[in-house]
Amino acid sequence: MRAQAVLHATRGHSNARIARETGLHLDTVRRWRGRFAHGGLPALADCRRSGRPARFSPVQVAEAKVLACQLPAETGVPLSRWSCPELAAELTARGITETVSASTVRRRLREDAPRPWRYRSWIFIRDPNCRAKAQRVLDLYAHTSEGVPPGEREYVVSSDEKTSIQARCRCHPTLAPGQARAMRVNHEYGRGGALAHLAAYDVHRAKVFGRCEPKTGIVPFTNLVEQVMTLRRRQTRPLGCRQRLLPPRPEGHRPLGQCLPNAVMVHTPVHASWTSQIEIFFSIVQRKVVQPNHVPDLTQVRDRLRAFEDRYSATAQPFQ
Missing domain, CATH: 3.30.420.10 (Ribonuclease H-like superfamily/Ribonuclease H)
Structure with a gap:
C-alpha cells in the first residue's frame, strides 16, 4: 500500500485522489510520500521496533484461518466441529506452526474468521404452496x-x-x-x-x-x-x-x-x-x-x- 501511494504520486495525483483510490487515510498518504521524498525506497520499510517480534507470520495466520473455515470431516479429522485446542494441535501436527496455545489461536481467529466452534441449524422449506x-x-x-x-x-x-x-x-x-452469585x-x-x-x-x-x-x-x-x-x-x-x-x-x-x-x-x-x-x-x-x-x-x-x-x-x- 505504501508503494502504491508513491506510484500514484509519481503520476502527479494529489494526496486526496490517492487516498480515494487506495482506501488509505489522507494523513497516511501524506506521511509516506514525505518519508519517500526524504529517504527513498528504504524509507518505505518498517522501522525497528521495541519488543519481541511476531512469532507467527501473516501466511501462517492465514493458513490457520483457512483450516478453521473447513469442516473437520473434509480434512480427515474425526470431529464434528473445531475447537481452539483441536485447531492448535492440528496446526502443529501439519507443520504449519510450531507449538501454539489455544488462546493464541482464539485471538487470531477473533480478528475476522468465523467461530468454528459455533453453529446454527436451518431447515429447507419443502412445502410447494x-x-x-x-x-x-x-x-x-x-x-x-x-x-x-x-x-x-x-x-x-x-x-x-x-x-x-x-x-x-x-x-x-x-x-x-445473592451477591456475586447466580441462582443455583x-x-x-x-x-x-x-x-x-x-x-x-x-x-x-x-x-x-x-x-x-x-x-x-x-x-x-x-x-x-x-x-x-x-x-x-x-x-x-x-x-x-x-x-x-x-x-x-x-x-x-x-x-x-x-x-x-x-x-x-x-x-x-x-x-x-x-x-x-x-x-x-x-x-x-x-x-x-x-x-x-x-x-x-x-x-x-x-x-x-x-x-x-x-x-x-x-x-x-x-x-x-
Whole structure:
C-alpha cells in the first residue's frame, strides 16, 4: 500500500485522489510520500521496533484461518466441529506452526474468521404452496383477508401445542441469587409426570387463552377451540394452527367445521413455524416459566401456566 501511494504520486495525483483510490487515510498518504521524498525506497520499510517480534507470520495466520473455515470431516479429522485446542494441535501436527496455545489461536481467529466452534441449524422449506399459505397468514397479521379488512366481530387467533412440560421435583431446594452469585438449581430431580400446554393467541389484542391436557390430539385441540369461541361469544375469524397430521377422530366426533361453523381454519406452511405467532409466546413460556422449574406435581404446573397467561395478557402488546 505504501508503494502504491508513491506510484500514484509519481503520476502527479494529489494526496486526496490517492487516498480515494487506495482506501488509505489522507494523513497516511501524506506521511509516506514525505518519508519517500526524504529517504527513498528504504524509507518505505518498517522501522525497528521495541519488543519481541511476531512469532507467527501473516501466511501462517492465514493458513490457520483457512483450516478453521473447513469442516473437520473434509480434512480427515474425526470431529464434528473445531475447537481452539483441536485447531492448535492440528496446526502443529501439519507443520504449519510450531507449538501454539489455544488462546493464541482464539485471538487470531477473533480478528475476522468465523467461530468454528459455533453453529446454527436451518431447515429447507419443502412445502410447494409455501408462498401462498404464508401470504394468507401474513395478510391476516396485517389485519386483512383477501384484500378486505376483517370486521369488528372477527378475530385472528394463532394456536398450537407445547408438548411434554414436566413436573420436576428437585432433590435440593433452589437457592435464590445473592451477591456475586447466580441462582443455583440442583441438577438431580424426580419426575412428576408431563402434560401438554395448548394455547391460542389473539394476535391483534395480545390475549392468551390456554389449557392443559394429558396428551395432544384432535379432541384436546377441539376443546381449546370451543374454549376460545365460548369466551369470545362473538363471531371469530380465522384460527391459525401449525399444519400437522391429526390422529383419527374418535367414534362420534364431528368435524370442527360442523361443531363451530364460525371458526375458519388456516394452516401455516410445513416447516415454517416462524409464521405462527403462538410459537413466540411458547418461547416466552419456555424462558420464564419452564426453565428452570422446581414444581413437584402437575397441579402446580397447571396453576403456574394459568397464572402466567393472566399475567402476560394483562400487560402484553401485540408482536410487531
